Amino acid sequence: MIGRTIATYGISPLWVTLATVVAAPAIGGLLTGIDRKLTARLQNRVGPPIWQPFHDLVKLWSKERITVNQVQLLYVYAHLFLMIASLVGLMLGQDLLMIFFIFAFSSVSLILGGFSVRSPYSRIGSQREIMQLMAYEPVLVLMAIGIYLATGSFFVHEIITSGNPLLYSLPLVFAAYAVILVVKLRKSPFDLSTAVHHVHQEVVKGLLTEYSGPYLGLIELANWYELVFLLALGGLFWATSLWGALLAAAVLFLFQVVVDTVSARVTWAWMLKFVWTVGLGLAAINIVWLYM
């Protein structure tokens, strides 16, 4: 992966940052398009062209700026910037825990954005997003710990340069990660706080209800960064080879598309129970292996 290239060829971090900031939206947008196309095919539809997300983005940016209050915009910026920061941190091979905390900050910004308006829909969405955060956050931290126990470091670049793919030592954590990936991407059955990308709706549009036009576009952009971030994180499980990493990411990607298509939405309590038992349980068992 890119981190490995830095380690080997000594590319300046500035270039990595720039490349990430520029390339990630392109990849993320395309992946979102592929996601929509695949979903449509699975539903026996033709579906939109795969560059449809870019049309959406340009259209959103060209719309009238309307807003509910003056501060809404700040949360969007904070969400986007911190999301980019966590992706850049990952690409630069930084401390995984620190990256997760920045990532959490990014999610909290979006939640606060939903809370900042007096709309019941967006606030219910925010409440549910908090529940989602509560569900996946411990699994992410456990994942970082598992990676530490397997490689002896929290640094991403050391994972890449360490010998064995993480999948050997952390198969169950990988499974747990697949579960929280669906939660984090807000895909069915866990699309409680808002339903992204698709024709699904939930409490109108959940915590995105009050964002429109350019602001919604920025959130969409952040979603692409997030998708790339999460898939790259999945790629870490086979980070010793580029093809392996891509394969791991592709498996996760396909997994969430299929799950999204075949399942119906559950309540947040059900989600919390499921993630804390299955997700946390799997991750914890795997970590106990590592201690033994």
Place this chain on the structure above:
Amino acid sequence: MDAWPIALAILLPVATALLAYIFRIRAARVLAVVVMAAGLMVSALALAGRGSFTYTPESVLGLPIDTLITILDLALLGYLVWIGLSMRRLSVVLLAGLQLAGLGYLEFWLRGSTPAVLPAEPAMVIDRLAVTMNLIISGVGSLVVLFALPYMDEFERRQKAMKTRQPRFFLFLLLFLGAMNGLVFSNNLLWLYFFWEATTFSSFMLITHTGAREALANGLRALWMNLLGGLAFVLALIFLARNAHIVSLRALAGWPLAGWPGWRGLPPIGSSPDLLLLPMGLLCFAAFTKAAQFPFQTWLTGAMVAPTPVSALLHSSTMVKAAVYLIIRLAPAFRGTTLGILVAVIGGFTFMAASTTAIGQANGKRVLAYSTIANLGLIIAMAGINTPQALSAALLIIIFHAISKALLFICVGTIEHGIRTRDIEEMEGLFYKMPMTTIITVVAMTSMMLPPFGVLIGKWLAIEASVRFPLLLPFVVLGSALTVVFWSKWLGRILTVSYHRKFRLEKLPLLISASMLVLAAAVVVASFGIASVFDFLAAPVVRGQFGIAGVVTPRADLATGMGEFIPWPIFLLIVLVLLAIPISFSRVKPADIRPPYLCGENAGEKPGTSFYSARDEINLTRTGNYYVTGVFGEASINRWAYPIAVGLLLLMIGVIKP
């Protein structure tokens, strides 16, 4: 004399307290407190500027200090017994009486019979740990006391008090400051015990300040729980004096003494485990009660009936920190023992359980109380495992939690006086009513849970430190995830705001806004300079114990060898986002404003607050937060938390019994 800062730190608050009590004029009180605050800060800075040193004051006004402390001790305990009698609370009478008996036995019987009990070590040792605590007490403490001046005026106006009780209030608040400073300087365990009991006493007097029925009940609960800890303390002292001839904290814990060439304490605990584990465990127990660890958490949540400065000073940033301070002092002695792991697990369990309970709380001060208990638990957990990284984490959390939490309490106190409630659900729209307070509250809350602020960095360090301790790990992981939940809920509630063309800053008394702003600035600056803070305050302590610091600060960041936290890029991003504020405010025109979506049924003047119902009536929109009291309520949590916590304490007895 080079010990003037010590004398200043302890005696100045005491003298000011007496002055404020005797001269009951408001102006005199304000003047005295302001002078005292300045004096305390000067003394704290003077101490911080010096290296470690020891000091043994011989006498005050011709009276040997040992004797003086014994007399005061006995008087204090006697008074507590009297309180118990007058309030008809058997537990208080019993616990205070037993302590009195124990202390008498120790002072008169043991001291007479075994000459070796006499202190052979300096009575006071001022090292970086003591300096850190002193900076918190004198710095944060002074600011809180300054805040208390206008706050108490408003408080009494609200209470419609006939006669002002402020002299009494400031008497105990300031006495507490002196006692607390004495506590962190003391090396002599007898002295430490006296100051310990003095803080318990002032805490009781301040909780019961209003004299209301609820205040009395909660104060008595706090008193008996703390006295239980005090009793454990006395038992530990007796045991130490009888069997090990130790009255010095450092000798007990084997801390190296800089600048004192004498006896370096007993050999580390491994060589005589039976001898010292019992007193060690008793002292830890005393600390658990004072730090309100489960199952003793109820006294701290009950103590929230006290006026807010009390909560800010005693029940979050300083007094309860005395407990974790004691455990950190003892930690070298039980490093790597079963007792250490058990202490860590008890702390970790409290961290998780208190964070969980906080989710179900709608009362702002109770959320703060539970968050305090949780953080104390985390510090204790870190002290229990006591590796270089864990100790660094504990120290960082002590420092940053003290600042952030004092600030939060000040904010909640101000909010309470502004909108007359501390109910989180009622704080909606605070951003418009009190923009400045809200922004500062947001800074404080963010600093409790999110990067790049100090408490979070401490948590990061705590997680990295506990990866080798599988028994502790699940608690730390779950606890830190749950922390985000209750803060974000609350944060979301106060940040809700409709469009207003202009926001007008609220008017606050000078001392309130000043103390808020100074503390907020301290939070930001200290977090930004966390590397320097660590190098100056925490690293020497860690190095003193382990020889290495465990955490290095190569590039204005913290690196542990396993990982690295670089706060400044996040600061940069936050500044970038903040730069968007003026742009956003100037760009958004009234014509861009649309009311929130309410299915098109918007009604009323204020957008989003009301809608036409199916019967064509105007109804208010209301969205409450999730509290899920069925799962996160106190009753449901206590159902499983109490048995586990009591079980853990019982386990500890098994570990420490000789």
Place this chain on the structure above:
Amino acid sequence: MGFISTARVKSPWIMHFETGSCNGCAIEVFAALTPVYDLERFGILNTGNPKHADIMLVTGCVSFRAGRVLRNLYHQMPGPKAVVAIGVCALTGGIFHDCYNLAPGVDKVIPVDVYVPGCAARPEAIIAGTVMALDRLAGKAGPPNIAPGEPRRGLEEGRVVEIAPGNSDK
């Protein structure tokens, strides 16, 4: 077509609002949204939220109460935006045109770009109408239709509902 108009034309998000009457047209709108017609082929998403929508599909005769809601929703849509009136009820009030509680026709309340007649309009016609409305998004359409007329008053439990004609966006 410019870059931006292309994007606008390729990504029209719709919302549907039913203002009363028999719901027949509303059912046909839902039919048009089903996988059988697969509107997502054209980038059309049903948002159900005026803040995200570009095109509003309105069906049904506009009762005074629904008119108030309709105007609010229209006001909450960010420009550029288009309105498609579907079914004769939405066009003129249809068989309900002389009811006491109606503003006969969506264009009495908000500007309308495309009229799709029918009772009920067929899904194909609805899709065709939606595609015609894309001209508005591309900036090629003329001014939308606003029916001039007196402000209408309806009495509902003693409360006066004002429905002024015209573009309530400003």
